[in-house]
Amino acid sequence: MDSVSLADDRPCRSAGLLECEVLDETLVYLDATGQAVALNRSAREIWKLCGGGRSIVDMGNELGRRYGVPGGALLPDIQRTVRRMRALGLLEVPES
Amino acid sequence: VLAVGCAGRQVLIEAREPRVRRAVAATFGQACQPPQGNPIARLTLRRVRGGYAILGSCEPHSADGTLADALRSLRYQATLHLIAVRPDLVWLHAAAVARDGRALLIAGPGGSGKSSLATELVGVGFRYLGDDVIPLDPVRGIAYPFPVTPTVRSRPSGPLPREAVATLPRFAVALDAIRVAPGPVPVGLVLFPGYARRLGEVRPWPPARTAVDLIRHCLNFKQHGEHMVRALCSLAATWPAIGLRFDDAGRAAQALAAAVANGRAAARAAAESLPRQYGRGDDGAALSD
Numbered sequence: 354m355d356s357v358s359l360a361d362d363r364p365c366r367s368a369g370l371l372e373c374e375v376l377d378e379t380l381v382y383l384d385a386t387g388q389a390v391a392l393n394r395s396a397r398e399i400w401k402l403c404g405g406g407r408s409i410v411d412m413g414n415e416l417g418r419r420y421g422v423p424g425g426a427l428l429p430d431i432q433r434t435v436r437r438m439r440a441l442g443l444l445e446v447p448e449s
Numbered sequence: 450v451l452a453v454g455c456a457g458r459q460v461l462i463e464a465r466e467p468r469v470r471r472a473v474a475a476t477f478g479q480a481c482q483p484p485q486g487n488p489i490a491r492l493t494l495r496r497v498r499g500g501y502a503i504l505g506s507c508e509p510h511s512a513d514g515t516l517a518d519a520l521r522s523l524r525y526q527a528t529l530h531l532i533a534v535r536p537d538l539v540w541l542h543a544a545a546v547a548r549d550g551r552a553l554l555i556a557g558p559g560g561s562g563k564s565s566l567a568t569e570l571v572g573v574g575f576r577y578l579g580d581d582v583i584p585l586d587p588v589r590g591i592a593y594p595f596p597v598t599p600t601v602r603s604r605p606s607g608p609l610p611r612e613a614v615a616t617l618p619r620f621a622v623a624l625d626a627i628r629v630a631p632g633p634v635p636v637g638l639v640l641f642p643g644y645a646r647r648l649g650e651v652r653p654w655p656p657a658r659t660a661v662d663l664i665r666h667c668l669n670f671k672q673h674g675e676h677m678v679r680a681l682c683s684l685a686a687t688w689p690a691i692g693l694r695f696d697d698a699g700r701a702a703q704a705l706a707a708a709v710a711n712g713r714a715a716a717r718a719a720a721e722s723l724p725r726q727y728g729r730g731d732d733g734a735a736l737s738d
Contacts, residue, residue: 371675371678373660373678373679373682374682375656375657375659375660375682375685375686376656376657376686377656378655378656378657378658379657380657380660380661380678380682382664382675382678384674384675387670387671389660389661389664389665389678390661391655391657391658391660391661392657393655393657
């Protein structure tokens with residue numbers, strides 16, 4: 354699956370990851386591959402919402418409410434970030 | 450027999466031929482110490498038919514037969530022994546210098562300018578800790594000196610592919626003992642070097658990225674895994690870090706030294722006070738962004 358569906362897919366953090374808070378950012382370490390990934394504040398906010406229960410649209414609405422912007426405006430950034438995280442092995446996107 | 454020391458431990462290195470012994474001493478430079486007893490290993494560099502052999506190695510020695518290559522391998526083998534006996538330390542592929550009781554840690558891949566920047570910083574008053582491998586105490590955040598003789602590449606100005614940088618000739622820069630940090634120094638600033646075409650560029654390095662890059666340059670990471678991840682994240686949260694891209698290491702060192710010396714002794718303040726771009730113009734004046 355190359356794309357992530359806005360409404361149907363519900364991204365979920367992969368199992369077996371180590372998360373470390375580094376000030377206002379997060380480092381995620383994948384023991385299986387020995388890879389470490391830095392998440393800045395924006396990526397971390399999206400990451401925290403990836404619990405398997407929210408679609409990308411849900412995330413957009415939630416972050417939009419938090420920052421007082423229309424949720425739809427955030428969707429391209431969220432989708433791109435989720436796609437990138439999935440490519441890095443940080444997320445699983447179970448098909449709905 | 451020479452004793453090479455770091456972090457309180459020593460490796461003995463034996464070379465019988467005077468010419469080879471001199472070359473070994475020149476390679477390890479200020480890391481050579483008076484033997485103190487209880488060495489952790491003994492390496493012997495010996496001439497054999499078709500080249501040189503290292504006895505006592507941690508790993509098989511593969512070399513092209515030249516003395517220069519054997520010395521590189523000897524340095525690597527000595528480092529492996531030291532890493533093995535002090536697994537409690539974080540061994541980084543990094544250079545470091547110190548001033549006013551704070552170390553500037555310069556971490557980066559080969560060819561990124563670590564050694565050039567470190568030697569230029571020594572030239573403007575910093576004390577030398579090392580140019581290739583720096584052990585850190587992850588609890589106290591201090592860097593130990595491992596002051597082997599720095600070697601810098603003679604490179605033309607301008608961009609070069611990394612593969613090309615790796616093939617450039619290196620030459621040793623001999624340092625007097627007075628220019629070497631006499632003991633461990635707390636890290637005050639982490640710097641990630643890189644190449645910039647024309648202007649020197651400084652930018653803050655985000656803390657999680659600092660941790661990722663420290664992991665990337667950690668030589669004994671696999672031994673510790675998650676424990677090391679947590680330790681380096683803790684250090685990255687307390688150390689200010691910058692990226693510094695430059696073409697001219699001398700000017701980069703002058704800009705760094707000026708920022709540290711100009712009434713802003715703390716490394717954090719120095720990092721924050723550096724102009725984002727510097728070195729432009731015939732008068733050498735720094736530019737503020």
